Amino acid sequence: MRGNKHLDLVTSARSDLVRERVSLNEDSAENITKGLIKSREWYLLAAQALAITASVILDPVSPQGRAVLVGLVVIQAALAIWAWRNRTGPFSAGPPWGAIWISSTLAMPVLVAHLVRLGEYGATPVCVQMCGYPLAPMLVFALYPWGFPGKQWERRSIEIITLAVVTLEPLVIIYWINGYINQTNITAVLLSAMYVLMMFFGGKGIKRICADAARSQFEILKDAYRKQGELLHGEVSTAVGSIDWLIEQGKYEKIKPRLDQLKVFIDQEHNSLTIAQDQVNVLRAVRKVIEFVEPSLKIAQDIPQGTGYVSQPVGEFISNAAAVLLDNVRKHGHSSAHIKLRLEADVFFLIVSDYGPGLSSTTLDDEATTLYTLREHARTLGGDLRVDTSYKEGARILLFVPNYKPR
DSSP, X not given: OHHHHHHHHHHHHHHHHHHHHHOOOHHHHHHHHHHHHXXXXXXXXXXXXXXXXXXXHHSOBOHHHXXXXXXXXXXXXXXXHHHHHHTOOHHHHXXXXXXXXXXXXXXXXXHHHHHBOTTOXXXXXXXXXXXXXXXXXXXXXXXXXXXXXXXXXXXXXXXXXXXXXXXXXXXXXXXXXXXXXXXXXXXXXXXXXXHHHHHHHHHHHHHHHHHHXXXXXXXXXXXXXXXXXXXXXXXHHHHHHHHHHHHHXXXXXXXXXXXXHHHHHHHHHHHHHHTTSSEEEHHHHHHHHHHHHGGGSEEEEEOOSSOOEEEHHHHHHHHHHHHHHHHHHHHTTOSEEEEEEEEETTEEEEEEEEOSSOOOGGGGGOTTSHHHHHHHHHHHTXXXXXXXXXXXXXXXXXXXXXXXXXO
């Protein structure tokens, strides 16, 4: 009876954990969308620079107007380079910056209309001058998760108003400057509006694809957690049954070792689940590694508080590397070690030190060693593993890996 109560408690806790991890809500799709856009906004800024360049080449502007447009090309290219180097952009930087980007889209037609000769703005039936400039921000505007959670009508209202202003603004400018609107002007504005609407609804389509991807990922994770849950349930059930038997036989001294075995198994399975996520909480994963190793090794740790999420390949590698390096310290008969983990400029640093006789850097070239294997794996991820020869109190291994996939 006691065993059944323990089993029910463990099963309930495991079920709560599974539900917490695999529950699908709007955040799942939003995270995929943000990850898709964040490091790629520079493409869109660069596309706008090309749109201005086309206007410099094709549109009938004065020399002074051409100089203004060239200056805008330089500014736009500089913004694209900044976004590329920082792997972010206006929308990723927050709603105010996204609003500024949209506002620049509204300001550009007014500027261009004053740079071309009188009567030339919207005078070609293909589209109005620089009609490609608003396409990139309208794409992101459509798909990026911004706005009002639980109040879709507010976002829809803002989208409709923004679309109306962006598409009709050139027509208003033409009438304001020329005092009339002809058939060619209407055709140019309609075609420009069509391009904007195509890009906007294309963004909505991409947003739906991201939601479908999140749903598919959820189904895969749900199946994986179900299998993992069955494995854990079987192990816990077996352990509880064996403990009940030990209690009945009066072999109380064997209960703690059996519980320790169960704890080790659960910790290992928990860690495998942690590092199997698309984004891995690497600080938590390394702390779990330390808990697993600490009974046989005294470990001083310098790990930041909070969470530190990295891509799955990087998180899994850092977690495994921490386990291997600490186990190496233990295998070489040392009783204590120091581990340090830092994230600086999108690069994760893992430093493990011991207080033994030291280590030669030539060890890293021996293909039979685990250090050689770790170094080669680190290099495939764009990082490296080195021996700190300046450290004189023992051996110190420095491992660093960038928190992104190499280009």
